[in-house]
Every structure is written in C-alpha cells, then in structure tokens.
Amino acid sequence: MKHTDIREVFENKELIGQNITVCGWVRTSRNSKSVAFIELNDGTTLKNLQIVIDKDGASEVNIPRVGTSLRIADGKVVASDKNGVEICVEPQKIEVLGECPTDYPLQKKGHTLEFLRTMPHLRGRTNTFNAVFRVRSVLAESIHTYFQNHNYVYVNTPLITGSDCEGAGEMFQVTTLGYNNDFKSEEDYCANDFFGRKAGLSVSGQLEGEMAAMAFGKIYTFGPSFRAENSNTPKHLAEFWHVEPEIAFAELPDVIAIAEDMLKFVIRRLLDTCPNEMQFFDARFEKGLIARLEELISHDFGIVTYTEAIKLLQESGEDFVYPVEWGCDLQTEHERYIAEKVFKKAVFVTDYPKEIKSFYMKQNPDGKTVAAVDLLVPGVGEIIGGSEREADYDKLIAEMKKRNMNLDLYTDYTDLRKFGSVPHGGFGLGFERLIMYVTGMQNIRDVTLFPRTVGSIR
Numbered sequence: 001m002k003h004t005d006i007r008e009v010f011e012n013k014e015l016i017g018q019n020i021t022v023c024g025w026v027r028t029s030r031n032s033k034s035v036a037f038i039e040l041n042d043g044t045t046l047k048n049l050q051i052v053i054d055k056d057g058a059s060e061v062n063i064p065r066v067g068t069s070l071r072i073a074d075g076k077v078v079a080s081d082k083n084g085v086e087i088c089v090e091p092q093k094i095e096v097l098g099e100c101p102t103d104y105p106l107q108k109k110g111h112t113l114e115f116l117r118t119m120p121h122l123r124g125r126t127n128t129f130n131a132v133f134r135v136r137s138v139l140a141e142s143i144h145t146y147f148q149n150h151n152y153v154y155v156n157t158p159l160i161t162g163s164d165c166e167g168a169g170e171m172f173q174v175t176t177l178g179y180n181n182d183f184k185s186e187e188d189y190c191a192n193d194f195f196g197r198k199a200g201l202s203v204s205g206q207l208e209g210e211m212a213a214m215a216f217g218k219i220y221t222f223g224p225s226f227r228a229e230n231s232n233t234p235k236h237l238a239e240f241w242h243v244e245p246e247i248a249f250a251e252l253p254d255v256i257a258i259a260e261d262m263l264k265f266v267i268r269r270l271l272d273t274c275p276n277e278m279q280f281f282d283a284r285f286e287k288g289l290i291a292r293l294e295e296l297i298s299h300d301f302g303i304v305t306y307t308e309a310i311k312l313l314q315e316s317g318e319d320f321v322y323p324v325e326w327g328c329d330l331q332t333e334h335e336r337y338i339a340e341k342v343f344k345k346a347v348f349v350t351d352y353p354k355e356i357k358s359f360y361m362k363q364n365p366d367g368k369t370v371a372a373v374d375l376l377v378p379g380v381g382e383i384i385g386g387s388e389r390e391a392d393y394d395k396l397i398a399e400m401k402k403r404n405m406n407l408d409l410y411t412d413y414t415d416l417r418k419f420g421s422v423p424h425g426g427f428g429l430g431f432e433r434l435i436m437y438v439t440g441m442q443n444i445r446d447v448t449l450f451p452r453t454v455g456s457i458r
C-alpha cells in the first residue's frame, strides 16, 4: 500500500504543499459545522498527525471512531502553527480500512500500566509503549554498533544446552518425553530422551561465548536467556534478552572499562536519537531523567569492592529486611542503597566472596574472593554481572570438583584451559533492565512485548 510514514510527514519539510497518502489509526476525532478533525497515528512516531476534513457543505460526513484504521488518499500537506504540519483532505478521500466498535478497550486515555498489562496485544498502541519499544529498538541497534565498531564478532550461541552455566538450578528442561514409571532412573529417562541426555534452555551463552572468544578474540552474543526462577518481582523474567561480550587477553579492570564505555556510548546515542521519547519519559515517568543520564555519561561510574560495600551497609544505620554480613549475597534493597544513597549513580561492585558466585570466576590470591563484578544502578539494582574467568586448568577443575559438578559435561569448556589458555573475561547485561534504567519504567513487564513470568504466559 503506497503511503508516507507520519514520521516522514513531520520531518520532511519538502512535503509541504504536496499531496500525499497517509495511513493510521484514529486517536481522537472532533466534528464541527464546516470542518472535522482527526488525530491520526501510524506508530512511526509519538506525534499524531492532524487531518482536517473540509466538509464543504456535505452535512453527512461520518467521523470515524477511535481505533478505526484509515487510509487518507491524496491529502494536502500544509504548515500549521500549532502542529508543525497537518493534512487537509476532502471527505470522499477517506477510506475506512477497518472499523473499530465501541468495545475497543483503549477508547480513553490514562489507563494504568497494570490495566494495560492485561492486553499485551493492544497496549503497543499507546504512547507509553510506542516510546518504550522505539527506545528498545534504538538501544539494540546501538549495542550492535558499539561492538561492531570495536572488532567484536557477533555470535549466536545455542539456546538448547546440555550444561548449566550459572549452576543455580534455574534451567527449564527441554524434553519430548513424559516421565513415567517404565524408566529405571532419571538417568535412564534422560538417555531415552531426544538428545540422549538431559537438556535445558540456556541461562547464559557465556560458556560457548568463551570458546568463540578463544578463537575470534572478542565476541558478543545478543539473544534470549531463560531462567526458571520462582521470582515474582518487578525485575525478573523467565525469558529475557542478554548481551554477553567475552574478551580474550583481558583482566577484570579491562572488563569493567568496556562495560562503562559501552553503556556511555549507547546512552549518548539514545539521547541523540530519541529526544521526543526521552522527553516523554522525563515528563511522565521520572522527572529529571534526561539530566540524570547526561550526568551519568559525563562522569566516571563509581567503583567499590564487595568488602567495602558490606562495611558501608553495616555503617548505614538502615533497617534492612535482609541482615548484612560479610559472605551474604547482596539483595536488591542493599544494591539500591549503595547505588541510590551512597554513590547516587551507577557503581561497580567487585571481588565478591567465592561461595556466592559461579564456578568459573577467577580466584583471587586472598583465597576468599573472586574477580567478579556487578554493576548496580539507582532504581533497578543489578543490570550487569560479569567477571574475569579462571584461566588456570588445575584451579578450575579443583573448584568444579568442590562444587560436585559433573566434569564430563564440561570437557569442551575445560579444554580451553589446556590449549593456549589466556586471561579473559566478560559480562552479561540484562537488556530489559537497561531499558528500565534509561526510561524510568519500574516494571520489567512493561519493557518487553510479551512478558513471560512465573505463573503467567499468553
């Protein structure tokens, strides 16, 4: 269907005076004696295009209802003081593509986000979701651009995997067999299953990412990860998008520098590319959002060791729900206190106790901590988790044995430490958490089109 995007109508001043065709859905309409007005939106921009219908004495002009889809053929683009541009058209040039009856749920403005969550198939038609998903799209492009500009190879790691990367027991199982009593044991059951052994949906592409980095030097993945976490919180999804760079010849400080540089690049680009969307979020969801992001990208991020962070929490005088002592995992309330109250900006926390982190992290000389890093941000908490990896074969095997891991499942991975091992590291960025942080949206269900969470799928 030949037509002009409404975004183009606003941006291309050369169209003024020309006759064009536009399509879209009616956001509002208004009738008066000699003219009628329609606010039309086709999804390409937050702004509605005003259509002015000159009734020219024709009294029987049907004004389409909210939600109706239209094709406006051969309308004249005219400059307008109020709207920048608008389109003037005769009534007979308006073609209804699809009627929209009175039970259309988005007749009125101002629905709550909770209400809109009950209609994932329609909520994209609101300004909020239009802005969120344009930001999401622009961020994805900028992440690719950042890594492509820095010689990284984009790799696609498998979604179905035989090994658990994080080892936290959060894998969805992939099977074509129902378990039944004919099987002698779980082992027997798995042996008869599709892959001949237990398989699951990957929680992270890191292990395969390391293999690729040991060949291509620098790689990144950008795809879905799955977590069967029973966490019904505003920041957990069962299916989320994960950005995982992995870098050979890199130690923890290098990994931290790359994370900071990448985030500053994508946020700068977002502010430059999406001014209207960012102003919308600033006005509607978080006052001062743009200033906060500008401030963030013009200074160094904070950095603190886990051990220092524990001290800060203990000396805070705050009444935390979860008690704080060296060795505990940082809860969201702790993470937010450090980012929001102590540093008031994004902060890297490094060198966590090895017991609360994954098997693959590089063991520090103190024997107690590992070269791990989490990035904590105000409003959300952790958005990045990463580390330098243990590159020493013997140390890695010893740690895996200590954790009772089945070494046979990880021979490809441990082989990397036999054949030309190098210091290397990387991190995982939760894409939806980044979107929450840069838009001020407070629930991860509102930054993904069709959220999958515990007990909820549609």
Ligand code: 4AD
Binding pocket: 165, 166, 203, 204, 205, 206, 227, 229, 235, 236, 237, 238, 240, 242, 244, 245, 382, 383, 384, 385, 386, 387, 426, 427, 428, 429, 430, 431, 432, 433
């Ligand atoms: O901290 P995580 O578990 O680290 C890893 O998976 C490493 N293998 C990454 C690496 O070093 N390559 O997850 C990384 C990030 C978290 O910081 C968080 O932003 C996001 O992934 N994430 C989730 N996002 C939404 N819903 C969930 N259930 C998430 N679990 C993790």
Ligand code: MG
Binding pocket: 374, 382, 384, 385
């Ligand atoms: Mg983590």
